């Protein structure tokens with residue numbers, strides 16, 4: 225039978241995850257033998273051999289493994305690049321056993337939440353997601369998680385974070401200069417991205433009212449771009465999406481009823497759309513956990529339909545679309561379910577995989593080291609059981625093994 229040879233792998237997943245806390249030994253060379261490799265650019269290599277030095281891939285091909293290298297045998301699996309979730313809220317932690325609800329939890333010190341939220345990070349890795357863009361957190365807990373993960377002191381996907389999102393002030397009218405100042409302040413404090421809440425709408429509310437003006441969006445976008453940082457704008461309704469695109473947002477989050485002009489403008493500018501269709505499915509499924517009123521459910525379902533309809537039109541128009549779960553609380557682990565909506569919207573499974581790899585890698589300005597399995601890239605590799613190019617569910621339900629930056633962080637190859 226097939227067998228895995230890898231120091232530190234044990235049948236106990238927890239032990240594997242804990243061993244990932246120590247980074248790979250300096251000078252360590254690892255070779256992966258994969259039954260099939262799907263590289264992120266749509267290329268397929270049967271019986272692939274991937275050579276990894278520390279945290280990077282040094283070669284991909286079908287040559288025999290170099291002598292003396294440690295060999296990981298994944299010959300019964302297909303390997304794909306580590307997936308990227310372009311929209312999470314990793315710091316939103318909730319323990320179902322607490323007896324309370326996800327919203328309105330008692331206040332905790334930021335340090336306590338940081339440690340607890342490591343559970344969200346672990347569940348995200350289990351889904352085959354090795355990188356996230358985290359779009360909104362309080363008390364700099366996202367900075368703390370990002371830094372601890374980068375230091376090897378917390379196990380989780382690598383995080384690009386926004387800190388506290390910018391919102392419209394109460395009263396006083398539009399104030400573009402305040403948005404400029406706030407964008408600059410977030411970047412100075414340590415945000416990789418600037419997040420703007422351009423409309424209402426969150427949790428059980430699907431209210432589409434725009435709250436931030438075009439001039440305010442533009443002021444924040446220009447300030448961020450001047451400092452080489454990128455901007456994501458949340459808008460539940462079409463006017464906010466239109467203004468976000470015109471203002472030069474790098475990505476637009478959520479959205480329904482997008483008109484043809486907006487879709488054409490997104491194609492022309494290369495704006496990435498992160499529709500987050502699945503997060504409202506999650507709210508419907510988790511309504512009892514949240515204690516949502518029954519009246520909220522039809523509105524969530526209607527929003528899903530419109531969200532999907534706009535996605536269909538965006539796929540046809542050739543808009544760049546990225547997988548973003550908008551995961552909070554008990555949604556971690558379901559990060560990739562968005563991909564099944566993308567196939568419903570008309571993508572092929574290969575296009576859906578690109579929406580979780582190459583497209584978000586470019587959105588993050590990391591297209592030369594993330595989102596693909598190729599020489600020079602970080603060794604973020606996921607083994608799935610089945611063919612992800614014929615069945616998108618393989619990406620969602622059949623993740624068996626995950627490597628992040630050369631370290632094995634999930635291993636179910638022996639238990640199934």
Ligand SMILES: [Zn+2]
Nearest residue numbers: 311313359550
């Ligand atoms: Zn969000």
